[in-house]
Amino acid sequence: MTTLRHESGFPSARISVEGAPDLQRNERGLRPLRLPAWAGDQVLDPFFEMEVQLSAGVRLALRTAATHLELTLHAVRAPGTGGEPAPAAVDLLVDGRLARREFLTGGDLMAPATATSVAALVAGDAEAIGFPGLPPGEKEIELWLPHTAVCDLVSLRSDLPVLPSRQVVSQRRWVHYGSSISHCVEAEGPTGTWPAVAATARDLHLTNLGLSGNAMLDPCVARTIRDLPADFISLEIGVNIVGAAAMRLRTFWPAVHGFVDTIREKHPDVPLLIVSPVPCPALEDRPGPLVVDPATGRVGAVGDPRDIPLGALTLSAVRDHLARLVRERQRSDPALGHLDGRTLLRPDETADLHDGLHPNAAAYLRMGARFADFLSSHREWSHVLHSANSS
Known part of the structure; x- marks a missing residue:
């Protein structure tokens, strides 16, 4: 023995x-x-x-x-x-x-x-x-x-x-923030979450701030990210804000700006990627809040579509707003980028949302592989893998 x-x-x-x-x-x-x-x-x-x-x-x-x-x-x-x-x-x-x-x-x-x-x-x-x-x-x-x-x-x-x-001394540091879609409770093991899959595939040092039921752009999280060493930062934004009907456009737009502004106080030039929501059929064109059907375990949205002109948010609207926000900020912040979440999980793969909201374990593996491929195949992000410019 x-x-x-x-x-x-x-x-x-x-x-x-x-x-x-x-x-x-x-x-x-x-x-x-x-x-x-x-x-x-x-x-x-x-x-x-x-x-x-x-x-x-x-x-x-x-x-x-x-x-x-x-x-x-x-x-x-x-x-x-x-x-x-x-x-x-x-x-x-x-x-x-x-x-x-x-x-x-x-x-x-x-x-x-x-x-x-x-x-x-x-x-x-x-x-x-x-x-x-x-x-x-x-x-x-x-x-x-x-x-x-x-x-x-x-x-x-x-x-x-x-x-x-x-090994950890030589790795580029990736700080990722998001919701349950980034926490990935449904993954079969801790290295089966999509951020872990991507990090291990590209030898990145991961700090995963995926917080199920949260990701509400809390200022304390922005300050935490600001104060962490980072060579690359990504923010998965939107699904819980829509799902909880926590914000309208009037508050969402400045909240995203403020979150990014706080991070930029100490990471002015670090590549920062905003990731919009993956598909959730219930929330695509109808506002939250989400409720769970006790008979099926699946989610449904109960917000009133008539509130959309008044600023109620849907996932479709959030994706459009985030893409616009990044385009406008890039004029003075060229290290800022945008990734449509439907690149990670495609609209034709919603059968892998076991409850209509959360991906299953197999989907998380695909999402991680796709994110790793995105980093490698897009010139503006591939340098993250080859330079340790820790701030």
Whole structure:
């Protein structure tokens, strides 16, 4: 039996936590946060607070010749269909390639509120996830944490010493912001989200600020992106603003400008791509809000189309407005670009929206591959892959 005589706690000088703008110590371990702790005080929404803690895109990076690793963490797992825990996995990458996916079985469970009970947390135990049988010799290791769980990092054990990663130092840094379409809860594992697929395909250092049920152009998020190192920034904007009927054109237009202006305070020349919404048939030509049909689980829009002339937003309108906004800003900001979300998921692929809104796992893989191809094949964006102009 292999002896795991080398143990590292967290934080560690030899193991970096990547993709997490903040780290919070608690009695169980070290919790990665996808926004600084202060941001939670500026948004009065418990769901926002939970989304910030879910570990989408967060990973551990190290270098080692070890052939056996064991990660201990205490997870808080979100409920999935029927109240059962949503699948949560740790993905192991060796030299940039997925080598193993291990699903969690322990941890706490968030029990959702029902007609007869309030939301509660069912306590569980910390869990050790083993990765034996790794190839010999020195290699770059990434351990991607579950994108569907909150994770408190406890320790990493190994049969040989671990060293700081060399890979993360050389990668171009990509900061991406978006909604559930960027969080990708439906992906089969943490490297199956479309931003992770694109990042691993093009060797980009990803910080994924995809926040399900959010992406409301909150100023605290803009300030976070402004203050992060970045060689490339992308913003997926619109679907939740329309789906929640959170804004009309009068507020949407200046909110996008203000969000970009804040980022540009410290990243004036960094390539910044605005991505408009992927298809959602219910919202294409009808305003929100969205409601879920309990009988089918599919979404429908209940906004009044007669409000469109008064500034009510649809996805079709948002795409047009974002394209116009980018065209107008490009006169003074040539590093700003626009990508129609229907390039990532085509209108003829809406059968892959399992609930009429969210893509399924296979669709996310295609979206990631298409985004990676977009970066490679468009001259104005391909230089992102070949220059480390970190600001």
